[in-house]
Amino acid sequence: MWKWFHQLASPPHFYRIAPIFSAVLLLPGLALIAYGVYAGLFLAPMDYQQGDAFRIIYVHVPSAYLSMMAYMIMAVAGGIGLIWRMKLAHAVAASAAPLGAWFTFLALATGSIWGRPMWGTWWEWADPRMMSELILLFFYFGYMALRAAIDDTAKADKASAVLALVGVVNVIIVHYSVEWWSSLHQGQTIMAKDGPAMDPGMLYPLLANIFGFTLLFGSLLLRRTRTEVLFRERRTRWVKEMILAPEGQS
């Protein structure tokens, strides 16, 4: 088991197999999203209160979920890199940041557009859910700026991993903000205490989109990490051999 894990985490091996794993995630991911988007827009019944505006949920919830998921992957990978000095873990953390930032932006933007007609406001500065999600975006920016600021990769890895771990507190705040404080944002739907508070016809396309977005994210993360590994290993022998090999492929 450990041997297999170490082999998987070895840069040349990871570089070779990442595209295969990436494709394996991408295809079902796209299929799920295709079903989720179509069913969410046209098959799911409209909501008894929000009418068709509720359909924004099909892109808002997956991106909001990924904004936190990506952060946790970044922080945990950073932590693994700090503790076990695993090179691949730092490459994963560095690659998760820009993806996470994009999904955080998407969650904020779609939430804002949804809030205008339903709640009557684009944005509320005093709202805990909205503010903590915005802070999440700042943490991603801070993380990437910190990395960009430190030339020494090993030092950048350590400093940014510490920052990422500190920011986990904020992710917890994002998650519980709707319970701890009074927010315009409603509470948990899918993870509600008595089971999902949603019609099955609405729920299945949503679950499909959540899984689909996650698979797509996984596919992007694998390929981003692969490029990061290539860059970090640019002076090593295996990269030189690969590039000079007659059948060298990108």
Add this chain to the structure above:
Amino acid sequence: MESLAMGGYGTYVWTCFGLAAAVLIINEWRVRARQSTVYKEIEVRIKALEESA
């Protein structure tokens, strides 16, 4: 056509789905672009080193 109007919320709904599609496409494109840039840079450097050696 009626279903595209989304009961009057068409602008909001379609903007959100459009944004989501844009973000996914941008990320797919960026991942590919970065891989080819990094690969080419390394290729140029290594081949230059090889010729000078």
Add this chain to the structure above:
Amino acid sequence: MKPRQQRMLAVGLVAVGLAIAATFTLRAFKDNMMFFVEISDVMAGNYPKERNFRIGGLVVAGTVEREEGSLDMSFEVTDTRCALPVTYSGVVPDLFREGQGVVAHGRMGGNGTFVADKIMAKHDEEYMAPEVAESLAKHVQDQTKSVQYLSTECNANDS
């Protein structure tokens, strides 16, 4: 500037940026906690006199009145114990309905009425098809019907 100084500057800017963001959030949280006043407190006279604050509750069914030909409207908001009259002039969000959650931003007028300058609607975490909601006997519309107003407690300091 030397590269090392540049890096120091960049790290410093990141730290300052995060600090500003954190301060901003904490202030926003504080505002949210301090200037969100319970209806019962408002009716007991415990509210900020010189500034705007927020109230939240349910719109009491049957109290929404709109002025003919203008955007002026009035309704009552309840925390299920007390009901506070609110006036507002403007367009309300689509989810603003009788018996539903509402958040109003504004200040107290002279006659024990809350004068709102912004109305926001809340909704719960339940999603269902209109037919299903109908078959569930429209429980949502009736949330405030059963409210027993303890008027003696609520109107103690009413002017």
